[in-house]
């Protein structure tokens with residue numbers, strides 16, 4: 001094996017101790033004390049391995065092995081150190097530690113890489129303060145104004161926490177890279193779904209990251225006394241909402257996009273009391289697919305369905321479109337190199353989209369970008385139950401090694 005599987009496991013276990021919750025979960029938001037401890041530990045690991053360690057003004061980390069050509073563009077591999085509250089040990093952490101393991105193994109192998117290789121950790125991917133902060137800062141588009149207004153889950157301002165952690169939000173523009181300075185970026189991540197596990201496949205070669213549509217449906221009826229209003233005279237907004245929700249599961253199939261997913265994850269009910277017939281219900285929907293037009297078709301069908309559900313209860317329906325993030329295709333050349341690297345180490349692979357968002361989608365418009373997935377046991381993620389077999393982690397990291405080595409020597413065609 002090209003990588004050291006024991007060291008990989010040791011480092012993943014050590015990293016999981018920073019911000020450990022005691023139930024197997026991890027709470028390690030960016031710029032927290034636990035995040036600072038993890039950074040100090042990574043710096044020491046780089047010293048031991050003879051890699052240079054650098055942090056930019058946004059709090060991104062770069063762990064670097066120089067190449068023979070000092071002017072060559074770097075190959076990046078990495079993910080994010082931060083976790084959601086009481087999240088798992090692997091989401092993000094795996095990509096950072098696997099990246100470190102690959103760079104360290106390349107350094108030990110000796111020989112000559114043309115291009116420098118850097119294991120990267122992007123700050124605040126999970127949005128404790130501002131989702132994808134680090135990757136947005138390196139790609140063009142993030143300004144100090146965006147940071148100025150950001151307030152975290154903890155109620156604190158991003159500016160304050162970044163400054164206290166030793167970073168420089170007012171100079172965020174300095175984190176932006178010249179796209180020509182990076183040859184390619186490869187992110188390894190747990191799948192966070194059951195596709196690989198169900199198929200018994202070792203690695204996923206990610207073809208694209210799904211688009212996300214957000215919208216709300218509001219039913220308006222009439223609040224009335226719950227004791228004195230006969231059933232046939234009610235305009236109960238909750239009954240319209242309930243009728244709609246029983247049918248949304250059919251929408252992807254109905255518009256011919258069976259792999260699309262739709263979730264009603266938010267509900268706001270008024271007046272929200274035992275003794276009042278609900279006068280207003282607001283439902284928030286998240287719709288995802290690889291194809292933008294499928295997301296739009298599902299949103300349109302959702303409105304029709306809501307109108308049908310409202311009619312028997314004499315309700316008004318309002319639709320609020322909130323946002324639509326385009327699906328992001330990843331670089332097919334990197335996908336091909338990944339399939340070959342998997343074949344090389346005898347790992348089985350399949351092409352697949354990512355249903356979750358990743359730093360890769362933020363940098364993909366400016367850098368050739370690829371992603372490698374490893375299986376998630378039971379598809380569990382953002383939970384202390386997040387788990388991947390150690391053997392699968394080692395196999396995935398070996399594949400990543402092959403991809404990064406290829407990119408650092410032969411490079412993209």
Ligand SMILES: [Zn+2]
Nearest residue numbers: 091092125189
């Ligand atoms: Zn992640």
